[in-house]
Structure formats: C-alpha cells, structure tokens
Amino acid sequence: MMTRLFGLLIFCALLSACSLSPYRVEQVNRVVETSRQTSLSCMLDVPDRCSDGSALIDLSEQDMRNGKHHLTLLEVGEDALLIRVHLIRAARETIELQNFIFRNDDSGELLLNELLTAARRGVKVRLLLDQLFSGNDLDYLVKLTLAHANFEIKFYNPSFNKAKMSKRDWISAVACCFRRFNQRMHNKLLVVDGLVGLMGGRNIADRYFDFDTNYDFKDRDVAVFGNTVIGMQHSFEPFWTSPKSVPVQHLRDVAKQLLAGTPEDLPPYTPPARFDALLNGVENQVLIRSKFIDPAFEVERLEYFSDLPRKLSHPEESQAQDITRQLVGVLNSAQQSVVIQSPYMVLSGTVRKVFRDLRVDNPQIELIFSTNSLASTDADTVYANTHKHKVRYVKRLGFYMYELKPFPVDAPEFFPRWSLLMQEKEQGISSKSNVSGDDSTIPIPAPRVGLHSKSFVVDGKIAMIGSHNFDPRSEGFNTENGIIVWDEAFAQKLESLIRRDIEPQNSWVVAMKASKEVQESLAADEHVRQKAKYDTRFYGATSLFELIPGREPVPPDSPDFYRNYFSVGSFPEVVKTRRQINILFLGSFFGFLEPIL
Numbered sequence: 001m002m003t004r005l006f007g008l009l010i011f012c013a014l015l016s017a018c019s020l021s022p023y024r025v026e027q028v029n030r031v032v033e034t035s036r037q038t039s040l041s042c043m044l045d046v047p048d049r050c051s052d053g054s055a056l057i058d059l060s061e062q063d064m065r066n067g068k069h070h071l072t073l074l075e076v077g078e079d080a081l082l083i084r085v086h087l088i089r090a091a092r093e094t095i096e097l098q099n100f101i102f103r104n105d106d107s108g109e110l111l112l113n114e115l116l117t118a119a120r121r122g123v124k125v126r127l128l129l130d131q132l133f134s135g136n137d138l139d140y141l142v143k144l145t146l147a148h149a150n151f152e153i154k155f156y157n158p159s160f161n162k163a164k165m166s167k168r169d170w171i172s173a174v175a176c177c178f179r180r181f182n183q184r185m186h187n188k189l190l191v192v193d194g195l196v197g198l199m200g201g202r203n204i205a206d207r208y209f210d211f212d213t214n215y216d217f218k219d220r221d222v223a224v225f226g227n228t229v230i231g232m233q234h235s236f237e238p239f240w241t242s243p244k245s246v247p248v249q250h251l252r253d254v255a256k257q258l259l260a261g262t263p264e265d266l267p268p269y270t271p272p273a274r275f276d277a278l279l280n281g282v283e284n285q286v287l288i289r290s291k292f293i294d295p296a297f298e299v300e301r302l303e304y305f306s307d308l309p310r311k312l313s314h315p316e317e318s319q320a321q322d323i324t325r326q327l328v329g330v331l332n333s334a335q336q337s338v339v340i341q342s343p344y345m346v347l348s349g350t351v352r353k354v355f356r357d358l359r360v361d362n363p364q365i366e367l368i369f370s371t372n373s374l375a376s377t378d379a380d381t382v383y384a385n386t387h388k389h390k391v392r393y394v395k396r397l398g399f400y401m402y403e404l405k406p407f408p409v410d411a412p413e414f415f416p417r418w419s420l421l422m423q424e425k426e427q428g429i430s431s432k433s434n435v436s437g438d439d440s441t442i443p444i445p446a447p448r449v450g451l452h453s454k455s456f457v458v459d460g461k462i463a464m465i466g467s468h469n470f471d472p473r474s475e476g477f478n479t480e481n482g483i484i485v486w487d488e489a490f491a492q493k494l495e496s497l498i499r500r501d502i503e504p505q506n507s508w509v510v511a512m513k514a515s516k517e518v519q520e521s522l523a524a525d526e527h528v529r530q531k532a533k534y535d536t537r538f539y540g541a542t543s544l545f546e547l548i549p550g551r552e553p554v555p556p557d558s559p560d561f562y563r564n565y566f567s568v569g570s571f572p573e574v575v576k577t578r579r580q581i582n583i584l585f586l587g588s589f590f591g592f593l594e595p596i597l
Contacts, residue, residue, distance in 0.1 A: 028250065031258050032249050051092045059296075060195040069298065077210035077211075080208070116148060119147070119150035138257060145254065156244055191232050197228070197304075213430055216447045221465075323480060346472065368498075371402070384586035390541075390542040394511065394542060405449075407573075440576040457491050460491055465494070511561065544571075546566055546568045
C-alpha cells in the first residue's frame with residue numbers, strides 16, 4: 001500500500017512539471033503564427049487607432065501634467081462594467097487586464113469581444129488570468145488564441161500545465177503538490193494606455209456587474225487617474241514575464257487541440273439585449289462625466305501596492321514587498337476607529353495581534369467589521385471558520401460584527417437593475433455559474449445578495465481598497481494588490497458606504513447570547529417577549545440579532561442591546577439543515593485548514 005502511495009506521489013510530482021517539450025512548443029508556435037488573424041479594422045495612419053474619445057483619458061492626461069490625482073469609487077456593478085467597456089473602446093495603444101476569475105458568461109463574453117475589437121483596431125491587449133477558475137471552455141480558448149496577433153492570453157500557475165482541470169486533476173494537485181497548487185494570483189487590475197487604472201474586488205462575471213439573476217455581489221472598485229497609474233502598469237510586468245505565467249497555447253490540452261487541426265473562427269458576436277441600455281451609454285460623454293468625473297475625489301497622497309509573483313519564494317525581496325506589513329502599519333496608527341469590510345472574517349494571527357494591541361492601548365477604540373452571513377456567503381468552508389471564532393472576535397477583541405442579509409432592504413438602491421433582475425429571473429434568464437447555498441434560502445423573485453468588497457477606513461482619514469481579505473490566504477498564499485489613500489473626504493465617503501451596509505435593514509448584529517439573568521430581567525417587556533427567540537441549540541455562544549421595530553439601534557455592549565434586539569439564531573434564513581450542520585462540522589474538525597481556505 002505504501003509503495004503504491006509513494007508511486008502515486010512521484011507520478012503526480014512528475015506530471016506537475018510536464019510542460020510541453022521544446023519541439024512541441026515550436027510546433028504550436030508555428031500553428032499560431034500562421035493561423036492567427038493579423039488584419040486591422042483601422043488604417044495605420046488613422047490617429048488614436050480609431051478609438052472613441054474619452055473624458056476619462058483627458059482627465060488623467062491633465063492630472064499627469066499637473067501632478068494631481070483623482071479617484072472615483074465604483075459601487076454599482078453595472079457602472080463598473082460600463083466604465084470597463086468605455087475605457088476599452090477609448091484605448092489607443094495598450095490594455096493590460098489581470099484577474100483571478102474570468103467567467104465565460106454574458107458579462108465575460110461581452111468584455112472579451114470588446115477586448116478583441118480593440119486588438120483588431122491595433123491595440124496591444126494582454127490578458128493574464130489565474131488558471132483555477134478561468135479555463136472551463138477549451139474550444140473557446142483555442143479560438144481566442146488564434147483570434148488576433150494583438151491579443152495575448154496567459155494563465156498564472158496552471159496545475160499540470162493544463163487549462164481545464166478534471167476532478168481527478170484537482171484531487172491529484174491537492175495530494176501531491178498542494179503548496180504550489182494553493183498559490184494563486186488574486187490581483188484585480190485593468191490599465192488602459194498607462195493613463196487610467198481600475199482595481200478593487202471585482203472579478204469578471206455576471207454576479208460582479210449586477211447581471212446575475214440568481215446571486216449578485218455587492219462589490220467595490222476604484223478608478224485611478226494620474227501618475228500612480230504608471231506604477232499600476234509596471235506592477236503587471238513581473239507577473240506577465242514570470243515563469244508561472246504560461247501562454248495559453250503552451251498548455252498541454254490547448255496545444256493538443258491546436259495541433260489536431262485549425263479550429264473554426266469565433267462566430268460573430270451579438271450582445272444580449274439586456275446590455276442595450278449599458279452599451280447605449282458607453283459613448284455618451286455627458287453620462288460618463290456625471291458617473292465617473294463629477295463624483296471623483298482629488299487627493300494629494302495615495303500609494304498603490306502589489307505583491308510580486310511567486311509570493312514568499314524570495315525571502316530577500318519579501319520584506320520590502322510584504323503588502324500585509326504595509327496594511328498592518330496603517331492599522332497600527334488607529335486612534336479612534338477601524339471600519340473594515342470583507343467577505344470573510346478569518347483574521348490571521350498577525351492581524352489579530354494588531355487588534356489586541358489596539359484594544360489594550362485604547363480600550364475605547366471602535367472596531368467594526370462588515371462581512372457575510374451564512375445565508376449570503378458563497379464560501380461555506382470559510383464561513384465555518386468565521387463562525388468558530390466569533391467569540392474571539394466579539395468578546396475578546398471587542399469587534400462590532402455585522403453579517404449581511406441575503407435580501408437586504410436597501411438592495412434596490414444598491415443594485416439599480418434590481419427590478420430588471422426580477423423581470424429577467426421571471427423570464428428564465430440565468431447565469432452559467434452555480435453558487436454555494438443557492439437553494440438554502442426561501443425562494444423569492446429576486447437574486448440573493450453577497451458581499452465581496454475588501455476595504456477599510458482608519459480614524460475616518462485613511463482608506464484602503466483592494467483585493468486583500470485580511471485573512472491567512474491573503475497574507476501567505478495569494479498575491480494581492482490595492483491602494484491606500486490619505487484623504488479625509490475620500491475616507492469618510494467610503495466609511496459612510498460601509499456603515500450603510502451595516503444598518504439594521506441590511507445586516508444582522510453578531511453578539512453573545514443573552515444570559516438567563518438578562519432574559520429574566522426582560523421578561524416584563526412585552527415587545528421583547530413577543531420577539532425573543534432565544535437560541536438554546538448547540539450552535540455556539542453567539543447569535544445573530546435583529547432590531548425590534550421602533551427601537552433605536554445600539555451597539556452590542558450597550559445596556560439596552562437585549563432590550564432593543566431579539567435573537568434570530570446563528571444561521572437565519574438558511575432553510576437547509578444540512579448546510580447548517582456542515583458549518584458546525586467543518587468548524588469543529590477542520591480548523592487546521594483555516595490558513596489555506
């Protein structure tokens with residue numbers, strides 16, 4: 001038995017290094033060079049590659065000349081898609097796009113075709129994707145590889161040098177090469193002509209742009225104008241040239257299909273009718289100004305940060321490039337408050353120490369954390385660790401912890417397409433991706449909502465927006481990027497957005513369960529008695545609480561908290577008992593997986 005296991009491990013290790021031979025690479029390159037489209041839709045002597053004019057490009061060029069910076073918060077998913085399409089059409093020279101997930105659903109296909117159109121105009125387009133969740137359709141990848149000479153795709157850290165992984169590949173990768181398999185590129189970045197940059201939490205899929213009728217993320221990006229964009233563009237280069245980034249045509253399964261025969265060209269693309277309103281606004285400069293320039297903040301100090309590829313593989317470089325250290329330095333400066341928003345509350349040991357020290361140095365400091373509930377999350381295994389440590393976060397570290405409801409009351413304001421999404425859902429329009437817990441809540445004619453933004457604000461003066469989740473994965477495995485802004489107006493705007501998310505109509509409050517003495521003291525309060533559902537099941541020492549209608553919101557450490565709130569249990573609105581049991585099981589017996597989940 002041991003001999004077989006050892007043999008399997010040796011086999012997997014060899015397979016993980018099984019890249020194409022130099023001869024096969026030469027063959028594939030020859031096929032690609034002779035089959036790729038090279039014709040241009042724009043004559044070489046036409047200025048700006050037939051690009052659309054853009055007030056956003058103009059703003060950034062002006063900022064670069066004047067040494068200024070402007071930032072625009074992108075809270076609405078549809079607007080985040082609109083600005084991407086607008087900037088791609090405005091590109092004149094280069095487009096660099098780096099992302100963790102790129103789904104081939106409606107939004108992903110729209111952006112791919114916009115990128116291809118730009119390449120056919122003469123723009124150099126480079127697309128760098130993490131392989132784990134971006135290579136599901138081999139035929140489509142092969143066609144994209146041959147679509148145009150100006151359009152290049154690479155996959156970061158492809159397991160077994162393949163684009164598409166089978167279930168057996170997943171198991172083998174975990175069994176034999178887990179450390180390598182677990183190192184992912186979590187960065188999100190779009191840079192156009194080295195002039196305008198977008199970064200934040202959004203991946204490329206319907207659910208990040210408010211076009212998924214089943215599940216949508218409340219997420220956040222920031223558009224950057226000015227000289228900082230140059231550093232954003234430079235951060236892309238080490239990833240593009242890294243040995244871990246492999247041209248798609250050099251992956252074994254893609255190469256096999258390329259050498260088997262030249263595939264058909266990509267069929268003509270027609271955007272779905274649901275994108276008509278968005279596409280009609282792409283070239284409307286008045287609309288673009290009102291959405292992205294008028295609300296922009298002029299800031300004096302900001303810093304873009306990004307990990308290097310092969311994170312922690314070069315100890316001599318890691319000290320200077322450790323972005324977690326940079327973020328910890330900002331958090332350590334807090335005097336009055338830290339307001340954090342992240343889809344996962346699984347704090348690393350480093351971050352926990354920061355908050356322990358802050359609490360000791362300033363017992364009155366306000367620590368707020370906005371995150372997902374089990375009913376809103378798409379990551380059950382991660383939530384299991386959140387649930388396991390709630391006492392640590394709430395009682396020992398003193399966090400005011402809030403969990404997003406799956407159907408927040410303010411959803412129609414968070415998602416301007418809300419009524420359209422309900423109509424599309426009724427019509428049977430759906431995205432191509434399933435989400436954990438899709439069937440675990442009471443069905444309603446609207447999408448379930450999850451939280452995906454990663455931001456914090458310190459003392460209402462310093463803000464961070466990026467891909468970093470403040471968890472062990474972000475600290476030790478994933479590469480991450482983001483931006484730190486020292487500007488009070490910008491920071492206070494961001495904080496107000498997070499505080500809106502934790503209002504009682506949108507989030508539950510996490511607190512310790514009421515003691516018997518507290519329950520008895522409230523027995524005479526008729527409103528509390530009618531609403532109270534004290535959670536006596538073995539789900540832990542904490543519970544989620546709902547504000548009693550007509551009562552004032554107060555923090556969990558207020559003497560009036562249990563008089564103003566009633567318990568809704570540990571997993572409200574999750575109707576599948578099996579999902580609740582899984583959370584308890586994972587949290588109890590698989591805690592050792594916490595650093596890698």
